[in-house]
Amino acid sequence: MSSSSIASIAKKAPTEAEADFATWLMMAKLGGFDDLPSSAQSFLTNYRTRPL
Structure with missing residues (x-):
């Protein structure tokens, strides 16, 4: 994979x-x-119960 493809995916x-x-x-x-x-x-359950 070219670096531009990787950068595009990362964005x-x-x-x-x-x-x-x-x-x-x-x-x-x-x-x-x-x-x-x-x-x-x-994920949402963990997100709701995370300490602030």
Whole structure:
């Protein structure tokens, strides 16, 4: 893989992750928590219970 391809992927990754997180959070708020994938449920549960 060329360095420009790697850089392009690296730039897109945080944006896609933020979009996924926002989608998961909105689904959970709208009552669709049980419909989320188990990995998303685990992540959101850990996110909610994290120490501030």
